[in-house]
Structure formats: C-alpha cells, structure tokens
Amino acid sequence: MEDSVMESDPAEVSAPAPLHGVADAWESVTAALVSPGGSGPEPGLSDSLALLCAHGLGRLLGGWLLETLQMRLSSSVVPEFWSGLKQPENELEERDRAWVLLTAFRTLLDRLEPFLGGLERLGMWQEEGRGGLCGPGPRGLQERAFTIIRALLLFSPSPVLQERVLEFYSRTFSVYMNQEGQCWCQEALDQLKELSHILSKLQLLEWVSSEAVTSILHKLIEQRMEQHCRGEYECSFLLEFQEWLELVLGWLSKVFASKADADGTTPSIPCTPSAPSAQAGQPGSSILKQWRCHMHQFFCRIYVNMRIEELFSIIRDFPESKAAIEDLKFCLERTNQRQQLLTSLKSAFESRLLHPGVHTSDILTVYISAIKALRELDPSMVILQVACQPIRKYLRTREDTVRQIVAGLTGDAEGCTDLASELSRGDPVTLEMQDSDEEGTEPEDWTPDPTDAVPDKMGSKRRSSDIISLLVSIYGSKDIFIDEYRAVLADRLLHQLNYNTAREIRNVELLKLRFGESHMHYCEVMLKDMADSRRINSNIREEESRLGEEEEQPPLSLSSIILSSEFWPPLKEEKLELPPVVCQAMEAYTHRYEKLKAMRTLSWKPHLGSVTLDVELEDRTLTNLTVSPIHAAIILHFQEKSSWTLEELSVKLGAPRELVHRKIALWQQHGVLREEAAGRYYVVETGSSKEKMERGVMLIDSDEERDSNTTTQSEQREEKLQLFWAYIQAMLTNLDSMTLDRIHSMLRMFVATGPVVTEMDVNELEAFLQRKVREHQLMVSAGVYRLPKSN
Amino acid sequence: MKVKIRQWNGVASWLWVANDENCGICRMPFNGCCPDCKVPGDDCPLVWGQCSHCFHMHCILKWLNSQQVQQQCPMCRQEWKFKE
Numbered sequence: 001m002e003d004s005v006m007e008s009d010p011a012e013v014s015a016p017a018p019l020h021g022v023a024d025a026w027e028s029v030t031a032a033l034v035s036p037g038g039s040g041p042e043p044g045l046s047d048s049l050a051l052l053c054a055h056g057l058g059r060l061l062g063g064w065l066l067e068t069l070q071m072r073l074s075s076s077v078v079p080e081f082w083s084g085l086k087q088p089e090n091e092l093e094e095r096d097r098a099w100v101l102l103t104a105f106r107t108l109l110d111r112l113e114p115f116l117g118g119l120e121r122l123g124m125w126q127e128e129g130r131g132g133l134c135g136p137g138p139r140g141l142q143e144r145a146f147t148i149i150r151a152l153l154l155f156s157p158s159p160v161l162q163e164r165v166l167e168f169y170s171r172t173f174s175v176y177m178n179q180e181g182q183c184w185c186q187e188a189l190d191q192l193k194e195l196s197h198i199l200s201k202l203q204l205l206e207w208v209s210s211e212a213v214t215s216i217l218h219k220l221i222e223q224r225m226e227q228h229c230r231g232e233y234e235c236s237f238l239l240e241f242q243e244w245l246e247l248v249l250g251w252l253s254k255v256f257a258s259k260a261d262a263d264g265t266t267p268s269i270p271c272t273p274s275a276p277s278a279q280a281g282q283p284g285s286s287i288l289k290q291w292r293c294h295m296h297q298f299f300c301r302i303y304v305n306m307r308i309e310e311l312f313s314i315i316r317d318f319p320e321s322k323a324a325i326e327d328l329k330f331c332l333e334r335t336n337q338r339q340q341l342l343t344s345l346k347s348a349f350e351s352r353l354l355h356p357g358v359h360t361s362d363i364l365t366v367y368i369s370a371i372k373a374l375r376e377l378d379p380s381m382v383i384l385q386v387a388c389q390p391i392r393k394y395l396r397t398r399e400d401t402v403r404q405i406v407a408g409l410t411g412d413a414e415g416c417t418d419l420a421s422e423l424s425r426g427d428p429v430t431l432e433m434q435d436s437d438e439e440g441t442e443p444e445d446w447t448p449d450p451t452d453a454v455p456d457k458m459g460s461k462r463r464s465s466d467i468i469s470l471l472v473s474i475y476g477s478k479d480i481f482i483d484e485y486r487a488v489l490a491d492r493l494l495h496q497l498n499y500n501t502a503r504e505i506r507n508v509e510l511l512k513l514r515f516g517e518s519h520m521h522y523c524e525v526m527l528k529d530m531a532d533s534r535r536i537n538s539n540i541r542e543e544e545s546r547l548g549e550e551e552e553q554p555p556l557s558l559s560s561i562i563l564s565s566e567f568w569p570p571l572k573e574e575k576l577e578l579p580p581v582v583c584q585a586m587e588a589y590t591h592r593y594e595k596l597k598a599m600r601t602l603s604w605k606p607h608l609g610s611v612t613l614d615v616e617l618e619d620r621t622l623t624n625l626t627v628s629p630i631h632a633a634i635i636l637h638f639q640e641k642s643s644w645t646l647e648e649l650s651v652k653l654g655a656p657r658e659l660v661h662r663k664i665a666l667w668q669q670h671g672v673l674r675e676e677a678a679g680r681y682y683v684v685e686t687g688s689s690k691e692k693m694e695r696g697v698m699l700i701d702s703d704e705e706r707d708s709n710t711t712t713q714s715e716q717r718e719e720k721l722q723l724f725w726a727y728i729q730a731m732l733t734n735l736d737s738m739t740l741d742r743i744h745s746m747l748r749m750f751v752a753t754g755p756v757v758t759e760m761d762v763n764e765l766e767a768f769l770q771r772k773v774r775e776h777q778l779m780v781s782a783g784v785y786r787l788p789k790s791n
Numbered sequence: 792m793k794v795k796i797r798q799w800n801g802v803a804s805w806l807w808v809a810n811d812e813n814c815g816i817c818r819m820p821f822n823g824c825c826p827d828c829k830v831p832g833d834d835c836p837l838v839w840g841q842c843s844h845c846f847h848m849h850c851i852l853k854w855l856n857s858q859q860v861q862q863q864c865p866m867c868r869q870e871w872k873f874k875e
Contacts, residue, residue, distance in 0.1 A: 494802060521829060524829075525829070525830055556796045556799055557798055557799065559798070559800055560800070560801045560802065560803050561802050561803070562803055562804065562805050563805070565804040565806065566822050566831060567823070581796075582799060586801060586803075589801075590803075593805070597805070597833070599807060599808050599809075600807055600808065601806060601808050602803040603805075603806055604802070605802045605803060605804065608801070609800045609801045609802045611800070612796075613794055613795060613797055614794070615793075615794055616793040618792075624797070629801070632796065632799070635794050636794055636796075672792075
C-alpha cells in the first residue's frame with residue numbers, strides 16, 4: 001500500500017480541473033493533520049474529508065502522512081538530533097552533557113509530536129469511519145510510525161549516544177541509591193524522569209536504555225560483590241543482596257515506570273475505551289518482573305563465578321565458611337555451572353595441594369574439610385566424588401598416608417583432630433560392597449543421580465559421605481588400615497611406662513564399631529597382654545619381696561611387657577648384649593615366670609623397653625633420665641671402665657658400630673661422655689663451665705627418640721612379596737615361561753587368601769620380578785619370564 | 792661415675808616350651824591359639840601326651856571325642872594318655 005503513495009501524488013497533481021475542489025480539500029485535511037494544535041473537528045474538515053473519500057483518495061492519507069514523516073526525519077530531524085548530541089565537544093562537564101542529551105531528545109520529541117498527533121487523529125477518523133475512511137486505526141498507524149522512527153534514528157547510531165546514556169543512567173543511579181541532596185541531584189532525578197518519559201512516548205525506551213541499564217547493573221553487582229563478599233565466607237550475603245536488589249528495582253521502576261503510566265500522564269493521547277488503563281499499566285510491571293528475573297539470574301551467576309574461584313579457600317576454612325557454602329548451594333542450583341565448578345576445583349586442588357611441598361597431614365586436613373563442605377554443597381555427593389578423585393589418587397602415592405590417618409584417628413596428629421571426633425561418632429564403615437538386599441530405603445524415595453555423576457558400578461550407594469569410610473577406602477581395603485593401626489598401637493604400648501591403656505582401649509572399642517569385631521581382634525589381644533603383664537609383674541614383685549627377707553634384694557627392679565608374639569606386628573630385630581646385671585635380673589624374672597606359668601618361658605627383646613636411671617658424677621647428678629636399653633647399656637659399661645673406644649663398645653654390646661656411635665651421642669649431649677682422639681670416649685667427671693658452653697653448641701645428630709619399633713609398611717610388603725616368590729618359582733618350573741599378566745592372574749587365582757594379592761597391582765609385581773632378574777634368579781626375554789637353567 | 796638404675800622396663804614375648812611350632816591338629820602356631828579361641832596362653836593351653844606329642848588342649852579333646860574305638864595320638868597312633 002505504501003508503494004502506491006509515490007505514484008498517487010503525481011496522479012493527483014495532474015488531475016483535471018473539475019477536481020479543483022479536491023485539491024483544496026486535500027490541502028485542508030493534511031494541514032489539519034500536521035497542525036500541532038490538535039484542534040477539534042472543524043466543520044469544513046468533514047466535508048473535505050468526504051470529498052477526498054469520494055474521490056478514493058482517503059486511503060492515501062495514511063500513506064502520505066507516514067511518507068512525510070519519513071522525509072522529514074531523514075532530511076532534518078535525525079541529523080539535527082545527532083548533531084545536537086555531538087555538538088558540544090568534550091570540554092563539557094558531566095552535568096551539561098546530561099543536559100545536552102536531554103535537550104536532544106526533547107527537540108526530537110518536539111519535531112515528531114505533530115506527526116504523532118496527526119497519526120492519532122487520522123487513526124481516530126479511520127476508526128470512526130468518518131467520511132467513509134477506513135484503515136488500521138491509531139494503533140496500527142502509530143506502530144508503523146514508530147518503526148520508521150526507530151529505523152531511521154538508530155540506523156547508524158553513533159557511540160556517543162550509548163556513552164551519554166550510560167553516563168546519565170549511572171549518575172542517576174548513584175544519586176538514587178545514595179539519596180543525598182547534592183548539588184544537582186534532584187535535578188538529575190527530574191531529568192531522568194523526563195527522559196524516560198520522552199523515550200517511552202517515542203517507544204525508544206527499550207532500544208536506547210536497555211543496553212545501558214544492563215551494563216550498569218552488571219557492573220554494579222560485580223563491584224558490590226567484589227567489595228562485600230570476596231574473602232568473606234562467614235556470613236550469608238543472599239538476604240543482604242536481595243534487599244539491595246529490591247532497592248535497585250526501585251530505580252529501575254523509575255527508568256521504566258513512565259512506560260507504565262505513560263497513558264495516564266499524557267492527555268494528548270486520549271484513551272480509547274477498548275484499552276482501559278489497567279491494561280496499559282501491564283507492560284510496565286511485566287518489564288520490571290522481567291528485569292527482576294534477569295538481575296537475580298545475573299546475581300547468581302556472578303556469585304557462583306566468584307565463589308568457584310574461591311572454593312579452595314572456602315573449603316580450607318570450612319566449618320567457618322558454612323554460610324558461603326550455603327549461599328553457593330542456593331545459587332548453584334539456579335545456574336548451570338556445576339561443570340565449571342568441578343573443573344576449577346579440581347585444578348585448584350592440583351595446583352595448590354597436590355605437590356611434594358605439602359605435608360600429608362595437611363592434605364588430609366583439606367580432604368576432610370572438602371568432604372564436609374562438599375557434602376553440604378551437594379548432598380548427592382557427586383561433586384565430592386568427582387572433585388576429590390585427584391586427591392585420593394595422590395594420597396595413594398604418599399607413603400605415610402595410612403600412618404597419618406591412623407594417627408589422626410587415635411588423636412595423635414597435631415592437625416586433624418576432626419578424625420578423632422569423627423571416630424567417636426561411631427558409625428560402621430560401609431566399605432565392603434554390601435549387596436543390595438539390605439536396601440533400607442523405600443523405592444519411592446529414589447532420586448536419580450545428577451547427570452555429571454561418574455557412572456560406576458556401585459551407583460549412589462557407593463558414594464558414602466562418611467569421612468572415615470572415605471579415607472579408609474582410599475586404598476580400597478580395611479586391612480592395610482588395621483595393620484597400620486596395629487603397628488601404631490604397638491609403638492604406643494611399648495613406649496608407655498605405666499600400663500595405662502584406658503585411652504587405647506577406648507580407641508579400639510570405637511574402631512571395633514567401625515571395622516567390626518573380627519578385624520580388631522589382634523588389637524584386643526595386644527591390650528589384654530598389657531593387662532596380663534601388669535598382673536604378672538605385680539605377682540613376681542610380690543614374690544621377690546617375700547623372698548627378699550631371706551635373700552638379698554635383686555640388683556635392679558625389672559618389670560616387663562609380655563607379648564603374645566603371634567598377635568603383635570612383627571617387631572624390629574636388633575642384637576644387643578646387655579650388661580650381666582641386667583641379664584641376671586632377666587634370667588631371674590624368666591625363672592619366676594616359668595614357675596608361674598607352667599611349660600612357658602620368655603624370650604627377651606633386649607633392645608626394646610625403657611630404662612629410668614640416675615647418673616651420679618663427682619660434681620653433679622643427672623636424675624630420672626629415661627632412656628632406651630642401649631643407652632643404659634652403654635653408660636653401664638662406662639661404670640666399670642671410664643674410657644672405651646667405639647670398637648670395644650660395639651664388640652661388648654654386640655651391636656654395629658654405627659648404631660653405637662649414634663646412641664652414644666645422647667650421653668655426649670648430656671655432657672656425661674666426651675670424645676677424644678682416636679674414637680675414644682671418656683667420662684666427664686667434673687663439668688667445667690667451658691664444657692657446658694660446648695655442650696650448648698654441640699648439636700650432635702640427636703638420636704630420634706621415638707623410633708618406631710615396628711617394621712614399616714614397605715618392609716612388611718616386601719616380606720609378603722617374598723612369600724610369593726615360592727609360588728612364582730613353582731609356576732615357572734611347571735609352565736616353563738609366563739608373561740607378567742599371566743603370573744599376576746595366576747597369583748590372584750591361587751593365592752586368594754588374604755588381602756595381599758588383591759592389593760598388589762601389576763606394577764608392583766613387575767618391580768619385584770625385575771629385581772629378581774637383576775639378582776639373576778629370573779630371566780626375561782620379550783616380556784616372558786622364565787627361570788634360569790640351573791645347570 | 793655411678794649409675795643407679797631405678798627401673799628397667801623390658802619387653803619379652805612368651806612362648807610354649809614345646810618341640811614343635813605348630814599344633815599337629817589345627818596347624819596353627821602353638822603361641823597363637825586354636826581356631827575356636829580368641830585369646831592365646833592361659834585360655835588356650837597346650838597339653839602333652841605320654842608319647843611326648845603336644846597339641847592345643849581344645850584340639851586334642853575334639854579329636855579324642857571324635858574317636859569311636861580307641862583314643863590314639865593323631866601323630867604316632869599310640870594310645871593317648873595325658874602326661875602328668
């Protein structure tokens with residue numbers, strides 16, 4: 001229809017004379033349309049209109065008006081607007097820039113208002129069907145006009161507009177949020193109102209301001225978050241932000257509100273009865289609703305982003321950072337960033353935690369915090385399982401992991417007290433794969449795994465949230481833990497002077513709840529040995545004192561811990577010849593024991609135990625020293641002869657020279673012995689002050705007092721592997737040659753008892769076999785192992 | 792110099808005075824206990840026969856109870872008599 005406009009104009013001009021009245025009529029009608037006055041229908045107008053319609057020109061009116069608008073826009077209004085906006089170059093102050101912006105829009109409105117009014121009027125005529133007019137009505141016409149305005153005005157917007165608008169909005173925003181009565185604040189708010197008004201009237205609001213408002217909001221939320229939340233994990237920010245967002249919405253309503261009440265405040269556009277004001281109010285509030293959603297979404301996203309970045313620290317501080325975790329949980333459920341969280345957390349673990357510089361106990365502490373924090377964050381445990389996989393894998397490579405965990409469980413470790421308290425909660429370890437028959441939960445309660453769950457066989461049941469179960473399952477077997485605990489327990493018991501085992505008994509009882517009776521059986525026997533030893537000791541001491549009346553007192557008071565060797569972990573064997581006094585006392589003790597327990601005897605471990613003694617020198621006495629038997633033996637020898645060489649001592653003690661050298665250091669530190677030339681040691685009977693000074697400086701490699709008495713895990717493993725050697729030899733004798741995998745699977749099949757094989761992976765076996773090859777006990781060629789020909 | 796020992800805490804392990812390491816019946820070490828017991832030593836003692844073979848008491852009693860006709864030492868098939 002618009003196309004026909006172009007042709008219809010010349011057609012009209014070239015119209016024949018009798019239609020002269022038509023030209024007049026056209027003239028008057030168009031003038032009425034464009035006149036700014038918006039006067040009521042003049043009497044002559046209706047006639048003219050009727051005349052036009054009679055000549056079939058009525059339908060061209062709309063087209064003409066729009067065409068004129070378009071011409072006017074492109075020829076003068078738009079250039080005027082842009083130049084008005086740009087005209088004052090940068091020297092202006094912000095306040096003036098705002099003014100310029102507003103003025104530009106004002107003039108724009110002024111220029112366009114007549115057309116809009118005309119359109120309105122024409123639309124009304126059309127609707128009323130005046131003079132036989134028909135057409136799309138005011139709405140349709142205006143719609144078209146606004147499209148034209150938008151198209152021409154914003155066809156190539158200069159960046160100036162965006163800049164100005166952005167600046168203007170951020171200024172009014174800060175004014176609004178601060179509500180301070182500064183210089184031109186009130187003015188700014190008024191300007192805001194007016195601008196919103198103009199824009200909404202021209203239906204440019206969305207096009208001009210959305211972008212600016214969005215970027216302002218984003219920037220502000222980010223800024224506020226940086227200032228308030230970063231590094232603060234101890235209180236929740238959700239509510240605070242909610243309130244703040246409501247405040248921001250108040251400003252938004254100022255920006256967009258005029259759209260809502262536009263119809264009400266501009267009487268120049270009278271409401272048609274078919275569009276009641278209630279309906280007109282709708283778009284404004286729906287826009288606000290939209291903005292609220294958008295802001296909320298945006299807030300969540302920014303918050304999650306920030307917290308993901310900080311998650312490692314949050315986890316590290318966990319019990320204190322619970323509020324942050326809860327906030328994060330809330331927001332994470334509303335954004336789709338789990339994957340991002342997982343990747344970032346994993347890499348944070350890897351870069352900050354899992355390197356050689358971090359102590360195992362620290363890794364464990366963080367892991368425990370992570371378990372606690374992540375099970376808050378994601379009750380399905382999937383995040384925990386996936387994110388902590390690297391930690392578990394890494395811990396498996398650390399040698400002292402088990403010992404640290406056990407130490408934590410027994411409350412020995414400095415760092416992780418959590419474990420001990422966790423242990424006292426006493427839930428059974430759910431490590432063994434329980435068959436599904438004891439599925440306590442209702443099938444109705446089943447919830448599917450999140451999509452990022454690792455599809456493992458066990459499904460959600462396997463994902464235990466129990467800290468101890470998780471730690472124990474690092475190795476996939478309870479037995480390693482029990483063995484290690486046994487070793488730790490043995491150490492503790494042997495280092496104890498009194499036979500007080502209350503704490504150990506408690507621990508064992510708690511562990512029994514976790515690991516089951518049968519696993520802790522050995523430990524129970526160990527504790528019983530302690531109690532038995534105490535009884536036997538007092539028994540023997542009683543007998544001694546009874547005899548003491550007749551015979552002379554025994555030379556030294558000896559008590560003993562008597563072990564049931566089968567139930568204790570293998571103890572380190574060391575040779576040590578004790579001085580005759582001690583040996584005699586031990587013999588006597590054994591004698592009494594044999595009397596007490598028929599057909600049983602004692603086998604002493606001379607290097608184990610502890611000795612309390614006083615050393616009396618000429619000018620001083622060291623009292624109540626507690627030392628190991630070898631220390632005591634050394635100093636006892638010096639009692640009979642005041643100088644010994646290392647060689648002599650080593651022969652006398654039956655211990656290697658290096659060991660004696662190491663142990664003698666203790667006495668040097670105490671200033672009792674002194675090393676002179678040729679490796680000869682002397683007793684220092686009178687300590688001069690010079691000596692004391694030297695002693696202070698002397699930092700002889702002090703002998704690690706709490707040396708473990710039990711063989712280490714790796715040594716025990718070695719022994720166990722040695723056990724397989726017999727199997728391997730037998731297999732190779734029968735089957736001539738085998739590959740590594742074959743040997744491994746055969747061992748799995750035949751040596752099924754005990755946990756040893758299942759724990760031993762192929763690599764370990766390979767290392768073992770390689771060593772055998774180096775020792776020439778085995779030959780390997782092309783991946784096939786065989787025994788060397790014996791002849 | 793004089794060294795006065797106040798207290799010497801030694802460590803020893805007990806063992807049965809027997810001429811074998813394992814019980815001939817249950818094949819468990821004597822210093823451990825028979826399969827039915829939890830605690831070694833007093834609670835799971837050894838007994839000697841006149842043939843000088845010895846077993847966990849619980850093991851040999853079980854064995855003797857299962858014998859219908861004659862009570863023999865499972866090792867040497869002599870008649871089993873407890874050594875006094």
